[in-house]
Amino acid sequence: MSAALFYLASLIALCGAAGVILAKSAMGSVISLLASFFALAVIYLLAGFQFMAAAQILVYAGAILVLFLFVIMLLNLGALGTKFELSFAPFQSARAKLACAIAVGLGLIGLIAAQRASLPESVAQASAEPIDSVHNLALALFGRYSLPFQAVSVLLLVTMVAVMVLAKRKRVGKGNEQ
Amino acid sequence: MSFPPEHLLLLSAALFALGVLGFLIRRNVIVSLMCIELMLNAANLTFLAASRLHSGSETPDLQGPIFTIFVITVAAAEAAVGLALIIALYRLKQSADIDATTEMKG
Numbered sequence: 001m002s003a004a005l006f007y008l009a010s011l012i013a014l015c016g017a018a019g020v021i022l023a024k025s026a027m028g029s030v031i032s033l034l035a036s037f038f039a040l041a042v043i044y045l046l047a048g049f050q051f052m053a054a055a056q057i058l059v060y061a062g063a064i065l066v067l068f069l070f071v072i073m074l075l076n077l078g079a080l081g082t083k084f085e086l087s088f089a090p091f092q093s094a095r096a097k098l099a100c101a102i103a104v105g106l107g108l109i110g111l112i113a114a115q116r117a118s119l120p121e122s123v124a125q126a127s128a129e130p131i132d133s134v135h136n137l138a139l140a141l142f143g144r145y146s147l148p149f150q151a152v153s154v155l156l157l158v159t160m161v162a163v164m165v166l167a168k169r170k171r172v173g174k175g176n177e178q
Numbered sequence: 179m180s181f182p183p184e185h186l187l188l189l190s191a192a193l194f195a196l197g198v199l200g201f202l203i204r205r206n207v208i209v210s211l212m213c214i215e216l217m218l219n220a221a222n223l224t225f226l227a228a229s230r231l232h233s234g235s236e237t238p239d240l241q242g243p244i245f246t247i248f249v250i251t252v253a254a255a256e257a258a259v260g261l262a263l264i265i266a267l268y269r270l271k272q273s274a275d276i277d278a279t280t281e282m283k284g
Contacts, residue, residue, distance in 0.1 A: 002181065007181070020196075020200055043186070048230065067257055095202065102202070132238070140244055156255055163259060
């Protein structure tokens with residue numbers, strides 16, 4: 001049952017990922033990505049990561065994709081992307097071949113890694129209870145990993161300021177541009 | 179959990195490969211950024227699969243989830259900065275085409 005669900009979710013995640021590449025408009029890409037993220041959340045749940053599944057849906061599907069949607073609607077790119085533009089045109093297939101070669105190579109590396117990954121016997125029948133219980137996670141995050149936690153908070157602050165500076169419309173006639 | 183954890187690694191490799199492929203062949207900047215998100219998700223899946231492989235029923239391995247939290251945070255920051263850059267670029271060029279920006283002569 002759980003295995004069937006896992007393979008179904010994997011299929012949806014892969015189809016969503018393929019849809020991101022193949023969608024005709026940027027809006028279609030966002031919707032495909034959404035399907036992919038939800039399928040990944042299901043996989044996290046099946047693998048025993050309940051908090052991660054919740055975070056995946058809240059942060060990725062809830063925040064990041066909405067940001068993408070905002071920008072697409074703001075710039076009216078849903079219409080712009082309607083013609084299917086791949087970038088082989090200027091590079092004529094050399095770049096496309098390189099891209100395919102890299103992608104296939106990475107896939108093969110992953111395949112080998114997955115086969116090499118040795119599985120301790122005790123883990124094979126690990127219980128289905130969550131690895132990332134919020135209690136354990138909080139103890140680790142505010143204990144051993146509190147320094148990276150604070151660094152990431154500073155990163156978020158810096159990002160906030162940077163985004164405001166970048167996206168601010170330059171005032172015309174105020175004399176502070178060159 | 180009745181599926182082998184190695185299959186998580188396989189799925190992650192496939193997702194990452196699709197992300198790289200999309201990043202290299204699509205010209206729309208926003209779609210490129212989405213492919214980056216896809217790659218980050220594949221990385222998250224790898225972290226979690228590793229954590230799954232290394233944690234027993236008594237001793238949960240928390241490094242995977244912790245790093246996934248950090249990756250999610252950095253991905254959110256990256257998406258925000260990337261989209262702000264796209265908005266600035268669009269104001270300059272009136273286009274979201276990756277080939278419209280050739281100042282750097284990459």
